Amino acid sequence: xxxxxxxxxxxxxxxxxxxxxxxxxxxxxxxxxxxxxxxxxxxxxxxxxxxxxxxxxxxxxxxxxxxxxxxxxxxxxxxxxxxxxxxxxxxxxxxxxxxxxxxxxxxxxxxxxxxxxxxxxxxxxxxxxxxxxxxxxxxxxxxxxxxxxxxxxxxxxxxxxxxxxxxxxxxxxxxxxxxxxxxxxxxxxxxxxxxxxxxxxxxxxxxxxxxxxxxxxxxxxxxxxxxxxxxxxxxxxxxxxxxxxxxxxxxxxxxxxxxxxxxxxxxxxxxxxxxxxxxxxxxxxxxxxxxxxxxxxx
Amino acid sequence: xxxxxxxxxxxxxxxxxxxxxxxxxxxxxxxxxxxxxxxxxxxxxxxxxxxxxxxxxxxxxxxxxxxxxxxxxxxxxxxxxxxxxxxxxxxxxxxxxxxxxxxxxxxxxxxxxxxxxxxxxxxxxxxxxxxxxxxxxxxxxxxxxxxxxxxxxxxxxxxxxxxxxxxxxxxxxxxxxxxxxxxxxxxxxxxxxxxxxxxxxxxxxxxxxxxxxxxxxxxxxxxxxxxxxxxxxxxxxxxxxxxxxxxxxxxxxxxxxxxxxxxxxxxxxxxxxxxxxxxxxxxxxxxxxxxxxxxxxxxxxxxxxxxxxxxxxxxxxxxxxxxxxxxxxxxxxxxxxxxxxxxxxx
Numbered sequence: 001x002x003x004x005x006x007x008x009x010x011x012x013x014x015x016x017x018x019x020x021x022x023x024x025x026x027x028x029x030x031x032x033x034x035x036x037x038x039x040x041x042x043x044x045x046x047x048x049x050x051x052x053x054x055x056x057x058x059x060x061x062x063x064x065x066x067x068x069x070x071x072x073x074x075x076x077x078x079x080x081x082x083x084x085x086x087x088x089x090x091x092x093x094x095x096x097x098x099x100x101x102x103x104x105x106x107x108x109x110x111x112x113x114x115x116x117x118x119x120x121x122x123x124x125x126x127x128x129x130x131x132x133x134x135x136x137x138x139x140x141x142x143x144x145x146x147x148x149x150x151x152x153x154x155x156x157x158x159x160x161x162x163x164x165x166x167x168x169x170x171x172x173x174x175x176x177x178x179x180x181x182x183x184x185x186x187x188x189x190x191x192x193x194x195x196x197x198x199x200x201x202x203x204x205x206x207x208x209x210x211x212x213x214x215x216x217x218x219x220x221x222x223x224x225x226x227x228x229x230x231x232x233x234x235x236x237x238x239x240x241x242x243x244x245x246x247x248x249x250x251x252x253x254x255x256x257x258x259x260x261x262x263x264x265x266x267x268x269x270x271x272x273x274x275x276x277x278x279x280x281x282x283x284x285x286x287x288x289x290x291x292x293x294x295x296x297x298x
Numbered sequence: 299x300x301x302x303x304x305x306x307x308x309x310x311x312x313x314x315x316x317x318x319x320x321x322x323x324x325x326x327x328x329x330x331x332x333x334x335x336x337x338x339x340x341x342x343x344x345x346x347x348x349x350x351x352x353x354x355x356x357x358x359x360x361x362x363x364x365x366x367x368x369x370x371x372x373x374x375x376x377x378x379x380x381x382x383x384x385x386x387x388x389x390x391x392x393x394x395x396x397x398x399x400x401x402x403x404x405x406x407x408x409x410x411x412x413x414x415x416x417x418x419x420x421x422x423x424x425x426x427x428x429x430x431x432x433x434x435x436x437x438x439x440x441x442x443x444x445x446x447x448x449x450x451x452x453x454x455x456x457x458x459x460x461x462x463x464x465x466x467x468x469x470x471x472x473x474x475x476x477x478x479x480x481x482x483x484x485x486x487x488x489x490x491x492x493x494x495x496x497x498x499x500x501x502x503x504x505x506x507x508x509x510x511x512x513x514x515x516x517x518x519x520x521x522x523x524x525x526x527x528x529x530x531x532x533x534x535x536x537x538x539x540x541x542x543x544x545x546x547x548x549x550x551x552x553x554x555x556x557x558x559x560x561x562x563x564x565x566x567x568x569x570x571x572x573x574x575x576x577x578x579x580x581x582x583x584x585x586x587x588x589x590x591x592x593x594x595x596x597x598x599x600x601x602x603x604x605x606x607x608x609x610x611x612x613x614x615x616x617x618x619x620x621x622x623x624x625x626x627x628x629x630x631x632x633x634x635x636x637x638x639x640x641x642x643x644x
Contacts, residue, residue, distance in 0.1 A: 193350070194383040197370050199400035199448065208396070212387040297387035 040271035048267050060272035070273065072248060073256040074280075076161060080252065081229040081284075083165040084172070088225050089218065092173050096180035097206070110181070117174040125238035128167050129154065154240065157249035164250050168235055172228070176221050183217035184210070215296040223288055230281050233258065253277045299361050299451040299484055300326045301347060306356030308342060308508075317342055317508045320356070324486065324501075329478045331495035332488045333531070334505035340488045341456060343505065347486060348454050349373045360451055376450030376483075380457040382441040384429040390440050391416065391425040397448040415443040419477060435466045442477060453478070455487035459494055471498045492532050496520070504528050521625070526634035529561050535593070538562040538603040542629075545598075549576050553629035555637040566626025567596070567605035569612045575621040582612045582620075596620065 016023075040046070041061070045054035064070045095113065099106055116124060131138045132153035140150045153163040187210060195205045211218075233254040236244060244251040244259070253273060261270035301324040308317040317339050324330050332340040345351040346358065349370035358366045365373050384393050394415055398408035416422040419439040421432075429437055438458060445453055458474060459467045475498050478485045489495050495502045496516045504511040504519065504527070511531075512524040523529035529537050542550050542557040550557040569582070578598055585594045585608055594608035598620075605620075612618070629637040 188381075188383065190379050190381060190383040191385060194377070194379060194385075194444075195396075195400075197348075197375070197377050198397035198444070199371055200396075201400075204400060209385065215387075 037271045037274055040268060041275045043268045043271075046268055048265070060268040061276075063269055064272055064276060069248065069251065070253075070256055073251045073253045073273075074276075076250060077230060077232065077252045077254075077277075077280075079161060080165060080168070080232055081226060083161075084168045084229045085222065085225045087165075088169050088172050088176060089222060091169065092176035092221075093180050093218070095173065096177045096184060097210070099177065100181060100184045110178070113177050114174040116171045117178075121171070121234050122238045124167070124171060125235070128163075128239060132163055155246050157245070157247045160240070160245035160249040164232075164235060164239060164245070167239060168229070168232065171235070172225065176225070179217055179221055180214065183214040187213045212297050216298055219288070219292050219296045223285060226284055226288065227281055230277065230284070253280075300324065300359075301452060301484065301486070302359040303346075304357040304359065306346065306353045306358060308346060308351065309354040315354075315508070317346070320346075320510060322503065322510060322513055324484060326361075326484055327482050328500045329475065329485045329498060330487075331499035331502045332486065332505060333490070333492060333495040333502050334511075335490060335531070338505045339508040340490075340505045342508075343503075344454055344456055344486065344488050347452065348375045348377055374448070374451045376445030376448060376453045378438070378441045378445045378453070378455040378458055380460060382429075382437045382461075384437055384440055384444070386429055389426050389428060390421060390432070393429065393440055394443045394447050397444060401448055412443075412447065415446055416440075418446075418480065419443045419473075433466075434462050435470055438462065438470055439473070442474070446477075446481060446483070450483065453481075453483045453485040455485065457488050457490070459489065459491070467494070474498060493534060496532070504531060506531075523628065523636060525636050526559065526561065526628075526630040529628055529630075529636070533563065535564045535604045535606070537628075538564060538567070538601070538605075540598060540601045540603070544601060545576065545578060550629070552576070552624075552640055553637045554640045555629075556631050557629045557637060558632040559630050561628040561630065562603070562622045563626035564593075564604050564606045566607070566623040567594075567603065568607040568621055568623070569609060569618065570621065572621040572623050574624040576624065576627060577619055577621055579617055580620045581617055582608060582614055584614070585610050585612060 042056050042058070043053050044057045044059040046052070047054070099109055099113075102109075130136070134140065134150055134152040134155070137153070139153070143151070151159050153159045191209050191213070192205055195209050200208060231254050232252050236250050236252060236255050237258075240246075240250060244255045254277065257270045257273040257277070260266045260273060303320045303322050306317065306320040307315060309315045320343065332343055334340045342351065346353055349365070349368055349372070353366055356366075357364055360373060370377075385396065388396065391409075391412055394412040395408050398411065403411075413422065413425070416425050419442050421436055421439045421443065424432060424436060424440075429440065432440065438461075442453075442455075442458075445455075455474070459470055462470055471494055474485075474487070487498075496519075499516060501513065501515050502519055503513040506527050512519060512528045514522075519528060520532050523532065526537075526539075530539075538561065540560045540562065542560055545560055549560060580596050580598045580603070583595045583597065585592060587593075587610070592606055592608070592610070594605045594612065596603040596605055596608070608620070624639075631637055
């Protein structure tokens with residue numbers, strides 16, 4: 001085929017044939033579920049087992065609008081995102097910058113920080129349950145040194161969400177540190193020499209060179225972290241033994257969806273919660289994209 | 299500002315001495331080229347001047363001030379890196395402003411000065427662009443403007459022209475000279491291209507094996523090289539080298555000392571009668587013309603020579619007498635040191 005020839009229908013068809021296998025898989029396992037769950041969110045009377053739809057409408061969304069538990073789920077999810085993402089970015093960037101400075105044992109520390117990422121969340125939660133234990137936990141033990149009285153992390157509704165946030169940050173560090181290290185290594189070292197000669201201090205070099213130069217990676221990590229945090233479920237499930245925390249204190253949107261679907265068999269409402277979550281993520285991601293136009297330097 | 303090296307040496311941590319007894323003065327306001335092959339020590343010397351490397355022994359002075367222990371920032375040098383190292387996320391204007399911003403010069407002043415510098419290096423119509431939108435030559439200009447922004451004592455350029463294509467290279471070397479003359483800042487640049495150095499510099503320091511081979515103005519470097527290395531390195535086409543025994547005692551007795559090799563400049567060789575000159579029997583194989591240049595391939599015994607002044611009237615592939623003007627003939631001893639003409643000992 002010549003490059004300068006006009007594409008013919010035959011060739012277009014041939015091209016589609018090449019992508020057809022993947023297209024079939026994507027259609028069955030991604031597109032179809034997305035469309036049917038969107039449709040399901042409008043099923044107000046529905047038999048899941050016979051797939052019979054008796055009535056359609058906005059009642060599911062109305063239910064969510066009025067359900068205080070869903071309100072709690074949304075606000076908990078937002079608190080979780082706001083609590084996790086910025087700290088996650090700042091801590092992992094700090095650790096990555098420090099790791100980038102040391103020459104000896106850098107590989108060792110990288111491995112240590114990466115371990116949470118490759119460990120099963122169930123195992124992690126079991127360890128953290130002990131750390132959070134009111135009487136025998138490590139965290140309370142350390143806090144006692146600075147004069148803070150024992151906190152019942154896992155059973156006090158006020159502390160369930162903070163406990164969850166700490167766990168989530170710790171778990172995400174390894175992978176983000178790895179990504180930041182890659183970005184830091186890709187910054188042209190000569191820019192630092194130039195900036196040093198231009199009179200920039202260590203902090204100024206970080207602010208004027210490092211931060212803008214790694215901004216594409218920061219953007220990627222932020223988007224990834226925001227989406228991941230909005231979908232928080234397995235950390236809650238395993239940390240609080242299949243519950244949404246004491247008195248539903250750690251109820252998230254996905255946990256709400258799970259409960260509606262599997263425990264209460266309210267499929268329409270579960271689907272509607274999924275749709276709401278989708279739009280929440282979409283809006284935040286669009287905001288980030290808009291922000292990145294000005295502040296991310298490719 | 300004047301730069302003075304007082305018996306400076308540099309030894310790397312592994313114990314290898316890479317620069318030996320550097321002792322020279324660079325006068326205020328001069329444009330000096332550090333010329334030599336890779337690994338000759340020219341970039342190392344530049345880094346010693348900049349303060350990015352510190353001398354193992356000896357002293358470095360800027361004017362009357364001993365700067366041996368000072369770092370790059372304290373010495374106040376401006377540097378243009380080989381790849382320019384412009385900040386890719388900043389506009390041209392912000393790049394030029396950056397050093398002044400770090401020096402906390404007030405906003406209006408630094409902007410005005412940046413605009414003046416942009417005008418000086420002729421990028422004033424590009425100031426809102428990012429470096430990646432500029433051509434190589436324009437990036438080079440911005441890098442020079444940024445280096446000049448903090449009014450440096452000395453401007454250093456590391457291989458400033460190596461990333462440019464041939465035509466731009468000629469243009470930029472003239473530009474570097476113009477900018478240097480306009481600002482009057484003492485400028486030192488590194489290059490491995492002898493023609494670049496010859497065209498631009500007020501003085502050239504030829505470096506090889508971590509030693510200064512010769513430090514002189516371009517013309518004397520060409521006409522009066524200290525040793526075989528300099529004679530070989532400077533000039534295009536390269537110096538023709540013939541072993542002394544090929545030319546016989548008739549030639550070697552002209553020089554004072556034990557002649558091992560004779561070097562002949564390509565333009566000194568001709569088929570027309572010339573005095574004073576040395577004569578030799580040679581065979582001309584080919585005379586080619588390229589525009590205004592001419593180039594003849596000649597053999598003298600087993601030696602292949604290049605000549606640029608053999609006329610097309612020369613007989614091809616026949617033994618004939620060629621003349622080499624004595625001013626373009628150098629004799630070297632076995633260590634490559636230049637030997638003077640007999641009775642002309644300096």
